[in-house]
Amino acid sequence: MLSTQRSDDDDQYMLVACLDNVRNVSTILKAIHFKDTATVFASPMGLKITVEDAKCVQANAFIQEAIFHHYVIKEEQLAFKINLTVLLECLTIFGSSSMPSGNTSLKMCYAGYGCPLILMLEEEGVLTDCNIKTLEPDDVLDFDFCSSNVINKIIMKSECLKEVFSELDVTSDILQILMSPDHPYLQFSTFGNAGSTHSSFPKDSEMVESFQCSQTQTNRYKISLLKPSVKALALSTRISIRTDDRGFLSLQYMIQTEDGQICFVEYYCSPDEEVDHNEES
Amino acid sequence: MKFRGKIMDPNCIHHFSNVVNTISKLVKTCIMRITEDKVFFILSERVNDGGAQIWCELPQVTIMSGGREMFIILSERVNDGGAQIWCELPQVTTMSESTMAVPRFGVSFHRVNDGGAQIWCELPQSHFFDEFAMEGVSAESNEIYLEVAPDLLVRSLRTAHSAKWVKVKLTKKNFPCLTIEVDLPSGSVHQRLVIHDIPVSVVARKHWPDFTEPEMPRFDVSIAMPQMRLLKNVVDKMKNLSNYVSLSANNSGEMKVSVETDMASISTHFQNLFNPSWNKDNTQTQAPMSQDRDPQEFATSRVDIRRFAQFLNSQQVNPDRVICNVVHHRMLHFFLLHDDVSLQYFLPVVSR
Numbered sequence: 001m002l003s004t005q006r007s008d009d010d011d012q013y014m015l016v017a018c019l020d021n022v023r024n025v026s027t028i029l030k031a032i033h034f035k036d037t038a039t040v041f042a043s044p045m046g047l048k049i050t051v052e053d054a055k056c057v058q059a060n061a062f063i064q065e066a067i068f069h070h071y072v073i074k075e076e077q078l079a080f081k082i083n084l085t086v087l088l089e090c091l092t093i094f095g096s097s098s099m100p101s102g103n104t105s106l107k108m109c110y111a112g113y114g115c116p117l118i119l120m121l122e123e124e125g126v127l128t129d130c131n132i133k134t135l136e137p138d139d140v141l142d143f144d145f146c147s148s149n150v151i152n153k154i155i156m157k158s159e160c161l162k163e164v165f166s167e168l169d170v171t172s173d174i175l176q177i178l179m180s181p182d183h184p185y186l187q188f189s190t191f192g193n194a195g196s197t198h199s200s201f202p203k204d205s206e207m208v209e210s211f212q213c214s215q216t217q218t219n220r221y222k223i224s225l226l227k228p229s230v231k232a233l234a235l236s237t238r239i240s241i242r243t244d245d246r247g248f249l250s251l252q253y254m255i256q257t258e259d260g261q262i263c264f265v266e267y268y269c270s271p272d273e274e275v276d277h278n279e280e281s
Numbered sequence: 282m283k284f285r286g287k288i289m290d291p292n293c294i295h296h297f298s299n300v301v302n303t304i305s306k307l308v309k310t311c312i313m314r315i316t317e318d319k320v321f322f323i324l325s326e327r328v329n330d331g332g333a334q335i336w337c338e339l340p341q342v343t344i345m346s347g348g349r350e351m352f353i354i355l356s357e358r359v360n361d362g363g364a365q366i367w368c369e370l371p372q373v374t375t376m377s378e379s380t381m382a383v384p385r386f387g388v389s390f391h392r393v394n395d396g397g398a399q400i401w402c403e404l405p406q407s408h409f410f411d412e413f414a415m416e417g418v419s420a421e422s423n424e425i426y427l428e429v430a431p432d433l434l435v436r437s438l439r440t441a442h443s444a445k446w447v448k449v450k451l452t453k454k455n456f457p458c459l460t461i462e463v464d465l466p467s468g469s470v471h472q473r474l475v476i477h478d479i480p481v482s483v484v485a486r487k488h489w490p491d492f493t494e495p496e497m498p499r500f501d502v503s504i505a506m507p508q509m510r511l512l513k514n515v516v517d518k519m520k521n522l523s524n525y526v527s528l529s530a531n532n533s534g535e536m537k538v539s540v541e542t543d544m545a546s547i548s549t550h551f552q553n554l555f556n557p558s559w560n561k562d563n564t565q566t567q568a569p570m571s572q573d574r575d576p577q578e579f580a581t582s583r584v585d586i587r588r589f590a591q592f593l594n595s596q597q598v599n600p601d602r603v604i605c606n607v608v609h610h611r612m613l614h615f616f617l618l619h620d621d622v623s624l625q626y627f628l629p630v631v632s633r
Binding site for chain 2: 083085086089090092093094095116123124125126127128129130131132133
């Protein structure tokens with residue numbers, strides 16, 4: 001029974017991806033795991049996994065084809081929805097902690113529309129077969145965020161932002177992000193029960209690697225929507241913060257895998273109401 | 282009623298607390314049964330709080346060379362999740378890899394609606410009690426049944442790791458107590474004595490029949506379990522997905538652990554495991570292994586995954602060898618060996 005499963009002909013699958021160290025993929029997926037379901041897009045470039053919440057926030061993880069040591073896809077684009085919680089449990093079934101004992105290798109197969117995603121994991125001669133049902137893919141949000149409309153852009157090391165985000169005042173509904181070519185350059189503010197907080201970064205801070213702000217912009221975002229991005233921030237080494245002319249926020253995280261490869265995770269978030277709205281009071 | 286026992290060997294004290302520790306992770310209360318030649322820990326929770334049952338047997342004194350043993354059996358009879366433990370420390374570890382003596386006491390398996398498990402623990406008596414004295418309710422029923430919380434026993438034995446000796450005795454201080462006296466090394470001539478009084482309640486004789494010995498099952502397949510670390514990880518992950526796990530094994534050294542949910546089916550395969558053979562002439566109560574079984578054929582039991590995970594996680598020691606006996610569609614029977622300690626765990630199937 002085991003041998004027949006192993007010798008299955010790969011020809012029947014539209015997508016076959018193999019990986020020596022499953023944690024390269026599972027850590028990236030954990031960075032966007034704030035909802036149970038995710039939509040997976042597979043293309044010859046690699047995999048894009050999208051998670052959305054409240055039609056206001058979207059997270060994308062890109063796992064490029066180079067992360068896999070074997071990657072074959074027969075179509076230009078494949079899409080399916082999957083339970084991300086289940087997928088992550090399966091990927092980390094031999095334990096998620098980095099044990100010195102050895103790596104878990106993964107073979108992932110998908111036979112096409114309506115078929116389950118098949119995972120075969122192996123560690124120390126022990127095999128695990130997982131058969132995860134796939135769902136009809138939903139349309140994902142298009143934030144229409146193009147680089148030509150970007151007004152302000154800052155690239156910085158993640159380190160200092162980790163503190164800001166982990167200590168966010170959760171009694172505040174919103175996080176206000178100010179980006180400006182003049183003082184205070186970059187400021188994160190919350191307005192909670194106990195008072196307001198402001199964390200500012202000067203543009204010549206060692207942490208800031210690139211500072212391209214053309215006009216002062218103050219936008220508010222729901223903290224509940226941004227809070228999940230802490231997971232990605234915690235794993236990342238660099239972050240790019242961008243806002244466009246409508247106040248939409250794009251956060252891009254550069255994450256280094258255990259094998260030293262670079263992956264990207266991005267979050268898009270739509271702004272809360274206008275700062276100087278009349279009804280607000 | 283009188284009872285007192287004294288343990289002097291540091292290894293025995295250590296073993297004794299390990300056993301009590303393991304049990305305390307599985308049940309909240311148990312019955313301590315004291316007979317002329319043995320001490321048992323039996324029973325525990327009532328059915329409505331997920332009633333478990335322990336059975337622990339400590340043979341009393343040292344003089345006789347054979348037959349002094351300690352058992353701890355825990356079993357639950359509940360609508361769901363009843364557990365029974367059987368942990369055994371044989372006096373001499375003569376078990377070879379290929380021929381394992383089936384324990385000569387019968388172990389009966391309580392029928393439960395679903396989920397009842399059993400544990401049985403046995404310790405080599407000869408080490409255990411250096412002094413032992415008891416006097417039962419009456420001459421013809423020379424036994425004592427006490428209800429005690431293993432958790433309290435654990436706490437009172439926590440200071441005992443460096444003790445010179447540990448005394449266990451039944452006392453009366455307004456209410457019945459199990460008094461644990463721990464003599465700690467003091468460095469001076471003065472004695473440093475720690476005394477714990479554990480409240481117990483005496484069980485009426487009419488309830489005694491509730492705590493009878495379980496019976497050894499007739500199993501279809503016996504197999505050595507794979508590395509506990511890997512299995513523990515796998516079962517802990519599966520626990521997040523499903524309430525039940527199916528464990529299958531055959532006589533060709535293959536074992537399979539699988540869960541099935543609406544969203545996914547997952548199975549982990551272990552290969553090249555060892556199938557021990559058992560002596561069949563041990564007791565009149567059982568004839569363990571079914572004969573003439575197709576070595577490729579899997580025997581399967583579907584059990585409560587939380588019970589299974591709890592069992593895997595309750596182990597205080599990393600056992601050298603764990604044997605799993607599968608009674609097809611009836612129960613799982615685990616047998617742990619560690620140095621001279623062994624522990625058995627009975628996990629019944631959950632009906633669909």
